[in-house]
Amino acid sequence: MENLQNSQVKFYSGENVPLELHKVRMVQKLFLKPVDERLEAMKTAGFNTFQLSTKDVFLDMLTDSGTNAMSDNQVSSMLQADDAYAGSQSFYRMEAAIQEVFGTKYVLPVHQGRAAENIVSQAFIKKGDVIPMNYHFTTTKAHMELNGGTIFEIFTDEALKIKSNVPFKGNIDINKLKDLIKKYGAEKVSFIRLEASTNLIGGQPFSIENMREVRKVADEHKIMLVLDASLIGENAYFIKQREPEFKNASIKDILLTMCGLSDLIYFSSRKVSSTRGGGICTNNKDLFLKMRDLVVLYEGFMTYGGMSVREIEAMAVGLLETTDETVISQSPSFIAYLVNELDKMGIPVVTPAGALGCHIDAGGFLPHVPQKEYPAGALATAFYIISGCRGMERGTISSVRDAEGNDVLADVELLRLAFPRRVFTLSQTKFVLDRLTWLYKNRDLVGGLKFVEEPAVLRFFMGRLDATTDWPQKLVAKFKQDFGNSL
Numbered sequence: 484m485e486n487l488q489n490s491q492v493k494f495y496s497g498e499n500v501p502l503e504l505h506k507v508r509m510v511q512k513l514f515l516k517p518v519d520e521r522l523e524a525m526k527t528a529g530f531n532t533f534q535l536s537t538k539d540v541f542l543d544m545l546t547d548s549g550t551n552a553m554s555d556n557q558v559s560s561m562l563q564a565d566d567a568y569a570g571s572q573s574f575y576r577m578e579a580a581i582q583e584v585f586g587t588k589y590v591l592p593v594h595q596g597r598a599a600e601n602i603v604s605q606a607f608i609k610k611g612d613v614i615p616m617n618y619h620f621t622t623t624k625a626h627m628e629l630n631g632g633t634i635f636e637i638f639t640d641e642a643l644k645i646k647s648n649v650p651f652k653g654n655i656d657i658n659k660l661k662d663l664i665k666k667y668g669a670e671k672v673s674f675i676r677l678e679a680s681t682n683l684i685g686g687q688p689f690s691i692e693n694m695r696e697v698r699k700v701a702d703e704h705k706i707m708l709v710l711d712a713s714l715i716g717e718n719a720y721f722i723k724q725r726e727p728e729f730k731n732a733s734i735k736d737i738l739l740t741m742c743g744l745s746d747l748i749y750f751s752s753r754k755v756s757s758t759r760g761g762g763i764c765t766n767n768k769d770l771f772l773k774m775r776d777l778v779v780l781y782e783g784f785m786t787y788g789g790m791s792v793r794e795i796e797a798m799a800v801g802l803l804e805t806t807d808e809t810v811i812s813q814s815p816s817f818i819a820y821l822v823n824e825l826d827k828m829g830i831p832v833v834t835p836a837g838a839l840g841c842h843i844d845a846g847g848f849l850p851h852v853p854q855k856e857y858p859a860g861a862l863a864t865a866f867y868i869i870s871g872c873r874g875m876e877r878g879t880i881s882s883v884r885d886a887e888g889n890d891v892l893a894d895v896e897l898l899r900l901a902f903p904r905r906v907f908t909l910s911q912t913k914f915v916l917d918r919l920t921w922l923y924k925n926r927d928l929v930g931g932l933k934f935v936e937e938p939a940v941l942r943f944f945m946g947r948l949d950a951t952t953d954w955p956q957k958l959v960a961k962f963k964q965d966f967g968n969s970l
């Protein structure tokens with residue numbers, strides 16, 4: 484009973500319903516504004532969904548970062564927080580939870596995932612180093628490059644295919660890894676980075692089989708293996724679902740296996756434990772000591788690392804709950820429902836369904852919008868205008884410019900609709916499906932975007948854009964024609 488998953492529950496009708504295995508005990512009222520006001524809000528936001536105010540948003544599908552629902556046990560744990568600058572009992576409880584779930588002895592607390600990336604990059608990357616990985620994450624890449632490293636994405640050929648039934652698109656291509664080490668020399672490789680549920684390519688997992696092979700290569704060349712565990716719960720869930728060897732394994736054993744193959748693990752607990760904060764963990768004392776002083780310098784004392792002790796308490800409980808299949812199966816099963824329904828209707832979407840959100844293929848949705856006019860950004864703004872739901876651009880706007888000032892075109896143009904854990908209901912999911920269906924029918928009305936103000940670093944956060952034509956007005960006119968005065 485403890486590890487019930489909704490795939491075990493059958494409906495007499497035969498329908499595949501992602502049943503909620505929790506009850507909602509605290510709610511937040513939402514508003515859905517009229518379409519004209521949504522258009523105005525989008526203009527004020529500079530056609531960038533990061534710049535919207537939540538007062539204008541119905542379903543906030545921007546991210547699963549820091550937006551997940553906490554459990555009753557997490558909320559109640561916050562009351563026992565031990566307020567202390569040094570030696571807080573809250574920290575020791577969190578450390579014990581990490582030892583149990585990840586199996587690592589040393590724990591460094593940090594205020595969020597990118598803070599861990601700052602410390603790991605400063606401690607281990609030298610100018611001219613190379614860092615092979617399955618795929619980058621925006622903040623990861625920024626920190627590594629800031630420290631003089633160059634990243635190499637050595638994913639398999641299947642990774643960037645939108646439609647696929649390969650279960651582990653997050654795997655590293657072992658031959659590419661070997662070639663890279665041969666080319667640059669092992670001493671130039673700071674470490675190999677494996678990201679659980681590879682965020683930017685659709686939340687796609689890697690297999691333990693692949694991780695073992697990576698480990699073997701790392702051992703041969705005495706290179707460290709670093710695991711970005713921000714989305715480790717879902718990766719473990721997919722391993723159980725998709726990797727035959729682990730069909731009957733417990734999530735706890737899978738997590739310990741993944742962590743046991745790593746030299747160093749870091750994570751954003753804004754995701755993995757549904758709270759805030761983050762951590763770096765290892766069993767290697769030398770590695771721990773190389774990073775410790777940086778924690779005190781950038782984050783705070785060793786027993787809080789920039790987090791409040793309340794957050795640390797909830798993080799400890801959240802990490803322990805990651806071993807519960809009932810908890811970690813919720814978000815993936817809602818994502819799978821939406822992905823499979825969209826796929827049935829021929830709406831281009833990344834398959835198989837992954838972690839953290841549903842990833843619409845904006846390139847396939849809007850083939851008439853050239854990549855330099857940012858189809859994923861255009862789809863994100865269009866979808867907000869016609870639904871009040873906010874997603875995130877994961878395409879060329881999230882990329883950078885080269886030395887000549889040209890856009891480095893993204894490998895894939897995706898609109899990500901995140902499913903914060905245990906936040907949305909099935910009828911809300913059906914609303915998203917309904918509006919996407921309407922937008923797909925009317926996709927010819929959607930045009931491109933151009934930058935008006937463009938920051939040099941991580942431009943997708945603060946950048947301001949505009950529509951290339953008056954297409955948003957035309958889209959609104961068609962919406963009113965079809966929906967009348969309805970929202």
Ligand SMILES: *Cc1c(COP(=O)(O)O)cnc(C)c1O
Binds near residue numbers: 595596753
């Ligand atoms: C979110 C995320 C990060 C960064 O974490 P923050 O807490 O947002 O700073 C790093 N890696 C991955 C894989 C992530 O999903």
